[in-house]
Amino acid sequence: MSNCCDKREEIFRAALELIAEQGFHGAPMAMIAERAGVAAGTIYRYFENKDALIVDLFHEIDDKIGAVIMQDYQQAKPLRERFHHIFTTLARYFVKHPLHFRYIEQFHNSPYGVEFKRDILQRKTGDCHIYRDLLEEGVAQQVIKDLPMPILFALAFGPLKVVVRDHILGFVALEDELIDKLMAACWDGIRR
Amino acid sequence: MSNCCDKREEIFRAALELIAEQGFHGAPMAMIAERAGVAAGTIYRYFENKDALIVDLFHEIDDKIGAVIMQDYQQAKPLRERFHHIFTTLARYFVKHPLHFRYIEQFHNSPYGVEFKRDILQRKTGDCHIYRDLLEEGVAQQVIKDLPMPILFALAFGPLKVVVRDHILGFVALEDELIDKLMAACWDGIRR
Amino acid sequence: MSNCCDKREEIFRAALELIAEQGFHGAPMAMIAERAGVAAGTIYRYFENKDALIVDLFHEIDDKIGAVIMQDYQQAKPLRERFHHIFTTLARYFVKHPLHFRYIEQFHNSPYGVEFKRDILQRKTGDCHIYRDLLEEGVAQQVIKDLPMPILFALAFGPLKVVVRDHILGFVALEDELIDKLMAACWDGIRR
Amino acid sequence: MSNCCDKREEIFRAALELIAEQGFHGAPMAMIAERAGVAAGTIYRYFENKDALIVDLFHEIDDKIGAVIMQDYQQAKPLRERFHHIFTTLARYFVKHPLHFRYIEQFHNSPYGVEFKRDILQRKTGDCHIYRDLLEEGVAQQVIKDLPMPILFALAFGPLKVVVRDHILGFVALEDELIDKLMAACWDGIRR
DNA sequence: AATGAATGAGAATTCATTCAT
DNA sequence: TATGAATGAATTCTCATTCAT
Known part of the structure; x- marks a missing residue:
């Protein structure tokens, strides 16, 4: 557990930084390895190839965001409060982790993301159902406009x-204050 | 006149298709040339290098969009109508030219776009002032929420x-119907 | 005669300048053409290819130098005076025409010059016989050291x-004064 | 240690041979790699780019020559003997290593050499000061003609x-015999 | 498990030369 | 004759991946 996960973690961190800041072009495997403090070949012990590293890192981040949102999510709360929670949590997360935002x-x-997008838009994976459930509930309650889900x-x-x-x-x-105003305006956009 | 513009046009078209569909990675110069029906070296008669081709193509598209929006834009019309015009024109343009959307x-x-973004966000170039003017006017008239321009x-x-x-x-x-609904919802988001 | 030689002359001049200053690397045909004020294809009316242009230009310069040396060369004068004439004429020519020197x-x-050198060293071409005759005469008269000609x-x-x-x-x-001193020292080198 | 230096050595050797014999034109990286028995990319592990390879190889040779000259150089010996040593050592080195001579x-x-030449002519680098010191000493002792150093x-x-x-x-x-005669004649040229 | 030197296919770019006008 | 757009082979360099140690 000790060494194994450290290296994997370091590779993730290095890839995140380089790709977020320089794009995929600016992040050769050798450079990722160097920044992670491992040998180039070592990356291939943890990831099948560059594509796999990139996709895995995406899921890592995506999961982290999902977890943060779920953490204090209270299904029992009123619709608008739940929207407020998701919205502000997301906003604060990205403000706190700009590299995650840029990586995403x-x-x-x-090309890496295209295939994945099909999944996520069809709401097959991740915690996206939370968003959808919320919106669908709002539509059913006639609180939110009756528009197609993607809209x-x-x-x-x-x-x-x-x-x-x-x-x-x-x-x-x-x-925080501006996040609230933005959230309120978005709510205006979707509410009846 | 004939040949000159044809080739340049063909190179633009080929680059647009390949980059929009495969990304910058998936569009080597040789492939662009092949698809354009010209020799690899020919591209360099029209564009200094790949970067220039990419930037020029962006401006080509950007200008086209700007022109389409300006075409029937009537400054005299009420605010909401002008917003409607811009919004639906944009939407229809992208629906009609999906490759342009994906290219943008x-x-x-x-990396190509980063520098440019600074300009556009500072509203220094293009027809962006139209958008800003519209929003600023709405704020002044107390029709639109008093929020920072980027918001x-x-x-x-x-x-x-x-x-x-x-x-x-x-x-x-x-x-069209859905575009109108979307526009209306966006208007709800920004209006007081 | 008018147009024909003008162009050829201009091409020579352009090639001389570019090659002398930038080397063969820094003198693409297109650049030579541009500087000569002709189209790229035009060069090929006057020279079979780049190699031919380069070799011809060399001979042009070589001939010019030969002519200048022969101009006031007086076979009747004493050996040292003739040496003085050749030496100082050469020196002044190169000082006056640095591009010619650098081109040579x-x-x-x-690679262009290798083959040619074989000829010139075997004294088959040009006015090299002047130099050789002079030196051989000196050797025969026991004024100049009895050493192999290349030495x-x-x-x-x-x-x-x-x-x-x-x-x-x-x-x-x-x-001029320094040229004379240099010449005198060279004479010291070869004289008995 | 074994592999590392072998490869670098082989690349040097291959580059030396090709460039000395064919010029810079005739020595593409792929050909150097092939002759060195390595892959094209391998060269770039040892040298930043072609220019660096060329410049490094020059210094390698230059240093070797400097070392050979310094090896048996005896500052205590009379001027003419020291000149004899330098001259004949140089001559024999070049006779023994014709590729080194042609490479230089x-x-x-x-273009590679232009910048360097300024240094060497100003006697700022390498063992050139040996030559200059010798000549300056001779001038001071009134053994050698009082002429500018470059002369x-x-x-x-x-x-x-x-x-x-x-x-x-x-x-x-x-x-050897001819080298001695040549040296003697050069000495005649510089001595008073 | 880890290393990192080596690989070699692939990418961008250049440029001598040709040929339709 | 002259043009200069077009060509495409050749060149430099990069980088994901492998494999002997």
Whole structure:
């Protein structure tokens, strides 16, 4: 457990940093290895190849985000509060982990991410059902507009994605107060 | 005149298709040349190098979009109508030209696009001032929420981006009626 | 005659400048053409290919030097005076035409020049016989050391080559007085 | 240790042979690799790029020559004997290592060598100070002509360069006896 | 398990030369 | 004759992956 996971962790960290900052182009295996403090060949003990490393790292991050959201998620709370929880948790997570955000963006806009996207959009994997369940519940309760799920999803979380990017580029300071206002506006977008 | 522009056009077309579909990785110069029906060296008569080709192609598309939006834009019309015009024109353009949409996405999520983004976010180039002017006017008239520009921008157009992607992947059929509904919801997001 | 020779002349001039200053690497045909004010294809009307251009240009320069030396060469004058004439004429020519000197150097140190050198060293071409005749006469008269011809040649003109290079690089100012001193020293080298 | 230095050595050897015989043009990296018995990419483990390989190889040779000259150089010996030592050592080295001579010539007549030449002419690097010290000492002792250093340098070693070239091309057989005569003549050129 | 030197296919780019106009 | 766009072979260099140690 000791050595094994350390190395894997280090490789993940190195890949995350390099890819998030330089893109897939700017992250050759040799460079990832160097930054991780392991030999190039060692990466292949933990990952079948570069693609697998990239995909695994994505899932690692994706799972982490899912876990954070689920952590204090209370199904019993009113709809809007639950939306508030998801939205602000996501926003704070990305503000706190800009490299994760940028990695996910890189991933989605790459051949690696295309196949995966089919899954996630069909809500087959991950914790996406939380988002969907919430929205579907809202539609059923006639609190949320009766629109196709992808539309609602885009209205609810699309702006967040754009704003986080702007935040990372330094064009807005995404502080708690602003996150709340953004959330409120997104809620305006989806509610009846 | 004949030959000159044909070749350049063909190279643009080939690069657009390959990059939009396969990403920058999947579009080596030799392949672009082959698909364009020219020799590899020919590309370099029209573009200084691959980067220049990529940036030029982006501007080509960007200008085209700007032109389409400006075409029937009527400054005299009420705010919401102007927003409607921009929004639906954009949506229809992307539905009609999915490769353009995917190319732009690739571009923005790449080293090539980083520098450019700084400009566009600072609204220094292109027709972006149209968007900003519209939103600023709305804020001044107290029709639109008083939020920082990047936030309003994200609320107004962020969902569209996500939905267009879903449309291209086949998860929604972005028809005129749905575009209108989406636009209305986005308007709900930004209006007071 | 008018147009024909102008172009050829311009191509020669352009090639001389570029090759002397940038080496053969730094003188692509397209660049030579541009500097000569002709189209790339035009060069091939006057020269079979790049090699031919390079060799022809060498001969052009070589002939010019030969002509200058022969111009005031007086067979009747004493040996040392004739040596003085050749030496100082050469020196002044190179000082006046540094590009010619550098071109010749480039040429001799290139695959182009190798074959040619065989000829010239066997004294088959050019005005080299002047040098050789002079030295042979000196040997016969027991004024000049009895050494193999290439040795005498090297002693007589080798230093000049090195000094001209230094002059062009700015490490000595090769003025008339210094040329005379250099010549005198070279004469010391070859005379009995 | 074993493999490392072998490969580097082999690459040096291959590059030396090819460049000395065919010039920089005639020595593509792939050909150097093939002749060295390594893969093309392997060269780049030992040298940053082709330029670095070329420059490093030059210094390798240059250092070797410097070492050979210094090996039996005795500062205490009379001036002429020291000159004799340097001159004949150089001559024999080049006779023994014609590829080294031709490589150096190629190098000096190339963009690679230009920058370096400035140094060596200013006697800033290598063992060149030996030559200069010797000549300056001779001038001070009024044994050698009072001429600018580049002139003396050219008189002392310029002929050797020309003769070595002729020797390599097969026009003289530069044997010990002849080397001595050449040296004596060069001494005549510089001595008072 | 770990290493990292070695591999070699593949990518971008250059440039002498050709040929339709 | 002259043009210069087009060609495509050749060149430099990169990098994912392997394998002997």
